[in-house]
Amino acid sequence: METALNTGDTAWLMTAAALVLLMLPGLAFFYGGMVRSKSVLNMLMMVFGALFIVGVLWVLVGYSIAFGDSYGQAGWLGNVTQYAGLEGLMTDNPESVYPAMAFVAFQAMFACLTVGLIAGGVADRMKFSAWLVFAGIWALLVYFPVAHWVFNLAGDNGGWIYKLGIIDFAGGTAVHINAGIAALALVFVLGKRLGWPRVPMRPSNLTLVMIGAGLLWFGWFGFNAGSATAANNTAAVAFLNTFAATCAAALGWLLTEKIRDGKATSLGAASGVVAGLVAITPACAAVSPLGAMAIGAIAGVLCALAVGLKYRFKYDDSLDVVGVHLVGGLVGTLLIGIFATEASPTGINGLLHGGGWNQLWLQFVGALAVLVYSLVVTLVIALVIKAIMGLRVSEEQEISGVDLAEHAESAYELGESGGGGIFAGVGHAGRARAEEQQ
């Protein structure tokens, strides 16, 4: 029997899916190192928790909502029941270049990661149960539909952002603007951490942050180059652009810090890496390597400046999901309208290459639509959850730390100052003795 299946494409798609999965622990470490030592485990758990719950929902209905045929070919919502449970996707389709399940798996990771990104905004103070409920409902009502708008490329049955000609190769709108503005909305309802911004909240482990940034970068090659869904030229261009933009972004962030604060910091380097990755995500197949580095450098500088906004406007976006993902996503999505070039796999000229204002306008429309939809729906979800079950841990629990309050664990054995070290055994012995006497 003749088959269209391409083993190279299939192998790359499944490899890319696994790479994107690795971004979740990468993100967890990146975030986990940035929170205070009393909230590290909770931060890791919020990211992993998003993975678990969105993974289940993806199989049940998520893939259908995102990649089912559009209701009325309007491009707003996929047929919810079309692939529910994925039962119908197990048979071999001789006309398909790769098995359906490979693509389902690849896109599953995108959904999980996008929801995980939001966790950085609400570190240190959210109830774990409320987070899980939020993660599930947000995926259902916000991510799955928006993924349909952007990533469903099935011609007339595809999403409206795609059909309008808005360029978003790997998720500047659907992933980063979407998660960034959602974090802002959730923070708005949740409120700021006790003592913020008066009390210094020092990162618990910057080494962990660097490891996380490195893993994110590695996994991001799957995210961006994998979005070609083929082992081809487009994938390779996306790969190189992802690399080049990120280097330029880290330099841009460090330079901004050096000028503003006097020192180039490791947290700045890690943040610059992520800002560059975010910005190049929508643009990686539409620009040249020089264009990619320009986008990266601009994102590095602008995001480094944007993380200061929360102090001016008094919103405690704890780990700067807004400053890095919303701003970086906007920068990348909009700059496609400037730097896009016909010579790229996407083959469209932006303003700089004589393409006029049209593409920039389209990019603006796409960015704004996702931003407004996500903002409004996230606010409603957050307010409803707050009214029904509450979003925050108690004041006392927040002070003693969410790790202890929500998970009954501590991340680190910190020696004397943490009540551990040589004294650690004392408490345990006391406990054991007490149990013996009962």
Next chain:
Amino acid sequence: MKLITAIIKPFKLEDIKSALEGLDIQGMTVSEASGFGRQGGHTEVYRGAEYTVDLIPKVRIEVLVDDTQADTVIDAIVTAARTGKIGDGKVWATPVDTVVRVRTGERGVDAL
């Protein structure tokens, strides 16, 4: 008997230890401490946000000595700990009523 307590810059610990070993001192206790004096704290910057860290790490040394040894020990510590820069620390002596060696039950100077 006197308890000599010294708060010093952590990197001076080895110098002080050698100086005291030269004086036939039988033991000392060392612990990590943090605090501030005239040196003040330092500033850290995270994503542009400046944090002032008031407490800086120091090492605390405690030595039990006979009254006759006290001044010699204090001088040795001060000499070894001095860099001439702000934040070198402080040394003080406090009177001690009783000392008991746990293993033998010896008391007073014999327990030193």
